[in-house]
Ligand code: AP5
């Protein structure tokens with residue numbers, strides 16, 4: 001089962017794709033996380049990507065497509081994969097199609113998280129995670145149980161993403177509208193596209209996705 005998650009920044013792609021990974025045993029692949037790992041490692045790709053990511057701009061298709069192509073051939077993708085944040089341009093979608101033809105594979109469903117744009121900046125500004133174990137939290141919807149202490153590992157050390165500020169969100173949203181929204185008509189011609197109300201509470205969004213998954217299976 002191969003799934004694409006589409007939705008603007010802060011829509012809940014990461015939250016829901018991690019839940020799907022846990023429920024269905026298929027690998028979650030976040031190109032944003034892959035790029036942040038390159039930035040952290042200080043690689044050439046990471047250095048080039050950092051400037052663009054901090055400005056809320058997309059990195060070049062050529063950079064991301066080759067990373068993605070090798071990632072989906074890793075052993076943990078044998079049962080399928082969930083693409084979170086890829087493709088983001090029609091060029092990336094076309095490149096993915098070519099890769100999938102070569103691998104004799106296909107996309108089974110595209111899940112589109114629909115959200116009220118006014119809610120996104122608050123969600124993104126509220127997001128933080130544990131520096132030690134990576135558990136994710138949100139000032140608004142998912143605070144730590146004890147103030148300043150990770151529920152999972154007890155660490156007191158938290159981090160926020162460099163691009164999680166209101167100015168960058170504006171340009172990330174502009175990139176989404178201009179570059180990524182054209183993927184909707186692109187996929188509607190090819191595969192099942194299912195719309196999900198991303199404004200519902202996290203559990204209710206997961207329940208909607210479960211219902212869709214029963215139709216796909
Ligand atoms: P990326 O890491 O993909 O970020 P994004 O698309 O901006 O998405 P986010 O991670 O901000 O949001 P999300 O939808 O995953 O929401 P989340 O579940 O965390 O990309 C970052 C950058 O990398 C890009 O700007 C670009 O520069 C580069 N990049 C990445 N991929 C690329 C590509 N393919 N091509 C070119 N460049 C690329 O939720 C957000 C918050 O809201 C969380 O705190 C969560 O707890 C909360 N929340 C979630 N759901 C709900 C709910 N239902 N109700 C209340 N709160 C909720």
Ligand code: ZN
Nearest residue numbers: 130133150153
């Ligand atoms: Zn932790």
